[in-house]
Structure formats: C-alpha cells, structure tokens
Amino acid sequence: MGGGPVKNILSIAGSDPSGGAGIQADLKAIAANGGYGMCVITALTAQNTQGVSAVQAIGGEFVLAQLEAISADVQIDAIKIGMLANAEVIRAVNGWLDTVDAPVVLDPVMVATSGDRLLEDEAVLDSLLDRASVITPNLLELASLLREPAAASWPQALEQAQCLAAKHGSLVLAKGGHLAGELCPDALVSGEGVLAEFSNPRLDTKNTHGTGCTLSSALATLFAASGDWVCALEKAKAYLFRAIGAADELNVGSGHGPVNHFADFFSDTDPMDSWWQQIQGLRDSIDNLEFITQLADGTLAETDFEYYLAQDALYLQRYAQVLSEASALAPDLEAQRFWANSASEILEGELQLHRSYLAEGTANPSAITLNYVNHLAASASSYAELIAAILPCYWLYQDIGKRLASANHQAHPYKQWLVTYASEEFDRATERAISMVREAWKQADDGLRERMRVAFMRSSEHEVAFFDQARQNRVEFPTV
Template identity: 85%
Template sequence: MGGGTVKNILSIAGSDPSGGAGIQADLKAIAANGGYGMCVITALTAQNTQGVSAVQAIDGHFVLAQLEAVSADVQIDAIKIGMLANTQVILAVNDWLDTVDAPVVLDPVMVATSGDRLLDDDAALDSLLDRASVITPNLLELASLLREPAATQWSEVLEQAQRLAAKHDALVLAKGGHLDGEVCPDALVSAQGVLAEFSNPRHHTKNTHGTGCTLSSALATIFASSQDWVSALEQAKAYLFRAIVAADELHVGSGHGPVNHFVDFFGTVDPMDQWWQQIQGLRDSIDNLEFINQLADGTLKAADFGYYLAQDALYLQRYAQVLAEASALAPDLEAQRFWAHSASEILEGELQLHRNYLVEGSANPSATTLNYVNHLSASKQSYAELIAAILPCYWLYQDIGKRLASANHEDHPYKQWLGTYASDEFDLATERAINMVRSAWQLADPGLRERMRLSFVRSAEHEVAFFDQARLNRVEFSTV
C-alpha cells in the first residue's frame, strides 16, 4: 500500500514510442513532480516527432485486467486519464472507476499536436467526463466536446469551459496556448465561473510535443499532495513553462520535439535566468512607471521622492531584520556572514543615505509597505523561501541602477541615491545573493523549488507597487 509523502499516481493512456507524449510523458512528469508513477496502457501507437502513422487499441478486457491488477495491490492517490482510442476501452475504464476512490484528471486526447485523430468516437467520452474531477481539453477538444466551433478569443474559451463544467459537474482547465498572442493564458473554471487565471509569456519553440499530457499529469501529481486545485495548477503550469523553455536543449527528432521533463534535475538552463525571464513583464512595467521615468530625467518632485524614501526607510528597518533572520537560518558560515553583513549595511549605509534626503518628521507605513513586509514575514517557513523573497530587492534595484546610471550627472538632484545602486559594491552583493539562492534551489526538492519561485515573483510584484506608491498617494491626497 502507498504511504509516506510520495503519492501513487496512475496514468491510463496510450504509448508513444518516441517518448515525448502519452504514457512516457506522463511517467516523466509524475516523477519530476515527486510522485510514484504507474501506468495502464490503452493503445499502442506508431509515431515520432513528425506524426502518428498507426494506432492499435488494446482490447478492453485486457485494459480492465491491467486496472484491476494495479488497484488490487496499490493505493492510488490520483488518476490521470489520457488517450482511450475507442468505446470499448472507455467502457472498461468507466466500469473500473466504480471500484476506486481517487481524484481524476481527464485529458480528453482526441487529436494529436500533429493533427492526427486519436479517438474514434467523441460521444462515448460523455459518461467518463461525468466522473472527472478536472477536465483538461485543448482549444479544439473543448469545442469538440461541446459540439461547437472552436473559440477564437480567450473570452469565448472561458465561456465554453464554463458550459462544459456545468454540463459534467467538474472543473475545467481552459487553455489558450493555441490562440494568437505573446501570452499563454490558462484558467481553472467551474460551473460558476473562473476560479483562478494564470499566464506565462509565450516561448517560441517548435518543441511542444506532449504538453497536454505533461500538464495534466503534473496537475494530478501535485494535487495528490496539496489537495488544492488552484495551487496545484499554478505549480503545474510553472513546471510546464520551465520544461518548454528548456525543450531546445534536447535533440529528439526533426519534427515537434518533446519538452524537457527533467529540466529541474539535469537541465543546463540556469533557474535564476528562468526566474528573471518570468518577471520580464513586471520589469517592463517598472520602466513605464512615472516615478522611474521622472527619477531618470531628474524631474521627480521632492515631495514624491521624499514620500518614497520615508516608506523605504520604514521598509528597510524590517528588511534588515529579515536579513538577520536569513543569517540565523543559513546552513553554512559563508551564507551566515553574507546575510548578517547585508543587514549591517542596511542599518549603517542605506538608511543613512535616506536620512540625507529626508526632512525631519515621522511617517506611518502605507498599506503597500505593510503588504510587502508581511510577505517577507510569511516567507520565513524555510531559509530557501526567505532568501528567494529577499532577492528582488537586490536584483531589481541593481537592474534599475545600472540602466539609470547613464542619466546620472553632477547636477542630478538624486545623484547619490542613483550611484549607490549602480556601484561595483552593489553589483557584487547582488551576484552573491543570486548565487546563494541558486545554491539553495539546487538542494531543494521540486515542491520547495516552486515555493521559492513563487516567493521571488510575489516580491517582484510588491517592488512594482512600492515604486508606484508615491503617485498613488498623491492622487489619493488630491481627492480628499
């Protein structure tokens, strides 16, 4: 029987001899997300990265025999269902589901990425859809299940997903990967509407074979541990994004190659580079802020700069404490000394710099400031999560400081402040902080790695709001 923290995940799907989709992709994704993978094969395919040339369905009675053998001996914590090929196999799986109690992620594999049909009777799926916890169709499959034309707009995809959810009393993962645009949206939809929506920048590569199999298997695996579909989807989607980004490292076939399922284990892509790429949209939004543009050209009003510095001074007092806490949690002497020295630098250096600009007086922390420091406090569950949350305060300031350095000159009203974050000393400190986080990531399991990434992204979001709060305060004050 299954036990401990590793969950037993059963994939019911077809085989892909080229290894990029089907059972082979499912087992890789399950393992990469910390599960123990099992499989029942429903069909054999003759396929490669260029397409499917033949399909041989497994006899329904033998499919049922496989299912019964597994469930008679092993506790099943979650089920992923993929390609089922024909009505006989669907009925066998349907009958067996009456005997087990586990969440079901149903990926209604009807058409391969190459365009080849993989199911001979769409209507036969209806009874199985009623048993699913989550249904994960692509855009074309979603339309086929509803007997409707394919959606061309994201709003239409969400509407179709809601109708399918209501029809089968299940959650539906709406996927926008086949739509045009530079962003790939996904949403978890119930009969009542959208529960959560996520998006990643589109990564341009032809190597996306097996993305649907990979996402649904990761979703089932993560949910088996978390018991939270929204959180599981966020983590599964992030895992798939990393696997797609690293897909070009593999050299499998001449057509649509597979994603890199084990990117977190032996991929050569630097996770810090991936994190930096994932916050590209946030970095772009910082560049468009009134505060940053006026800071660059020296036209930022003293009152706005003063408000920002007052809030930053309040933030830095708590930030220094967080750095000290990171030092206490650090696993080695080098890291302990680095974070402790950083805390000292905040108290003796940056806060003194702020005082040079600030007029006497007291300020209360804004809601933006409180939200940021509360996020840092909430990240103290582990050393790795905490330093991931700390990192944007180094990395984003270094990035901004370097890019604004060209605007700095002797008569710039904020010359000293700009120079601090464009200095060689701050570059070195930022690089050391990045290396500390990278080292912690390398020692972390997949779940902790994802929590680290989320802590980093959340802090980056708080940084954007922090830079914009002087403008918001001025707008709010003017309306009072």
C-alpha cells in the first residue's frame, strides 16, 4: 500500500459464517490491501456457498453501541458499509455518521449474487445514500435504487449510475460483471459523467462469492491511503482480478465459492504462468491459422511468405528501436546490456536473414504492422510496461518455433528461417526476457501490474493478426 501509517478501516456489515462475503470478506480485503480492519456487525446470516437460508438482524441500539465504542477510542480513516437489514439499523448508522468525519463507501447489499434478497425495505436507504462518498451497487441494486428495470447493456448501466450519482451528490461505481461479454467493465461515475473506466477479461470460474464486498472494502482501504478515488479504484479492481483468478486454488463448499483474498501472499502461482494461461485461446488460434499450418508442412506459397517477411522486416526495424528504448529505461546494467544486445542482433542477424529471402524492392507497412508498432510505442511510458509489451515477440515465437521444429527436414523450403526461432540461443534469450518481466512485475504496484498485463495481452493479439496478414492481404487484393 505504500509508506505512511497504516489506515484504520471500519466495516459495518452483516456476517457470513462461510467466510466468503460480508464482514469476513471485508476484513480479509482490508488486510490484504494494507489496512487495519475493524467491524460492527449489523446482522447474522445462515449461509454457505449455495445461498442464504436465514437472516437475524442485530438490534439498532446494540449496533449503535458498537459504533460508539469504536469511535470513542479509535481514529477511523474510512468506512465501508454493507448489509443493513432494516430501517432501525439504518437509522442507528445514519445518526452515528453525524458524529464522525470519514469517507464512506456504501455497498447497498439488497440482492446477493445468488439472487437472495438481503434488505427488507430499500426505500429507507435514501438518507444514507446522501451521506456516501461512493455507492457501489450491482446492476440489480442500481436498478432497485432508481425504481427502474435492470440495465441490459453497459451504456444503460452507465446512464443509471450517472442518474443515481446526480440524485445523491455522490460518486457511483458502475459494475458490469453481470452483463454478457468477454470483458468485465467497471466505471467511476459522477453526476456529470464517467470519471474513469477499467476493464478486465472475464475469468472462467464459478467462485465469485463476495466480489462486491471485497471490491468495496479494497476501495475504501486504498482511498484512505491515497486520497484519490480513481487511483484507488484502479488498484482495487486489479486486486479483485487477481483474487478471482486464484479463486480455484481454494476448496470451499460445493456452490459458488469465495475469491482468494490473500492470493498475493500465499499463492505460488507465477504471474508469468497466469499470463500464459490467459492467452491460451490466442495461442490456439495461432495454431489454426492457414499461414502456420502451411508453414509447418512446407506448402506455404512463396508470395505469402515473402509478404509476411517484408512486413516483418518493417516491423523489426521499429522493434529494434523499441528494444533500444527498453535498454535506456532499464534500471540496471545487466538489463541495459540485454535489451541493447537484442536490438543489435535484430539489426545484424534477423534482418539480414529476411533480406536473403526477399527480392529487391520496397514495401509499405500494412495497417496491421503499423497498429502493432504504435502499440509498442504507446507502452513506452514505463520500463515495466514496455518490456511486458515486448515479451510476446519472444515468447510466442519461441513457442511456435519449438512446435514447428519437427518440420525442419532438409527439404523444407523455409528451414533456415524456422531454425532461428527453435535454437537454444533463442530459448535462452526468451527465458531471460520472461525473467526480467517477472522481476519488474514484483517491483510494480497494483496499477502498473495491471497495465503490464494488458500490454502483454494486446501484443499477443497483435501477433495473431500479424501472422494472418498475408492471407488477409490476398483476400483484399487478389492477384489477377
């Protein structure tokens, strides 16, 4: 979380005996993000990973007694409010908030992910909503607070979030995780519009119990440390993405299990392994490309191979410059030498190999080539992000080269090109590049880690398009 004193974060919420949501999830998320967690319990629930079977509200007077005991003795730096089961408890919390000065993240827990209703009368929430710094409803709760049907699209969700923010003079965190699609978007919205938007790929797991509680508690904790809601959201969302990504490492219940709140501390998962798995679909699609299958069996048309090499030569000229930029940004002499030597090898080795296949003449960069090099240039805002963007040009080529190695028989027309990427020398360079990205990731904060991952993913997508561009060119500009 950075330097400075540890912030004291108070969660006011219900209890989940299965440990995945409510107070239990809040305290885990607060601790995982560097805060000191405190709690006031507003309700007891009987629930597990399969759903909620009973709710027992704590009396308003006792809730107030808990609140007053804490605020009389402890400095509260931020407050997260979750489940408030009835009007009596809401009134007790509302009255107590008049006596303290701390930012409030309100997660209006009325409908759980499982579909269970957790609040008797949401109408009494209006006065509490006016006091919130940020409101973090899911789509069903957002619609319920506005007395409207649930949003069926992301633009509609943003519109509803802006309406709620304007109504209560607060910020609203719009959450699109329940919408269909490959991405899970979140946006911080004011009464004037979207302040910031972040998206992550949808992870394939049923273990998402407590995501709302976790995100709102992380947001409160990170804001207490930074004083910046946008920065706090970016870090909180990256933390939740990692917690969901490691959820299957746990073995809790037979229904919708919890996220792995302490994945950053106890998981043995290598972030590079996680990235590699996240591009499994892209790697599979490369294997099925016409260019790759025909390159493997030696039937690839010479015109297609030359078109690819011409574009690759244009790409490598800019790529060598990018490697030189990485060398200039590198934090130590060893890394500086590695990236500088890599740039030199491209200029003196790979480009010469390409020219040996190509006929005399000039080619213009395709839109696909330009898009790729522009992405690399845009990633040069930091050393860590840049080398993450560079990595697929090592890793994917090594992976493909190894699997094409069996095609390297003497008569193969492209043998000289194939052996370059299946060599032990290229293996060592790839492993060194992976290691450097891993070390940069370890030194990065949550926001930079997520930008590194996104840069890696985008470069991998560009690699797929790059391999396929000879076919696309042939389709768009057929020879007569």
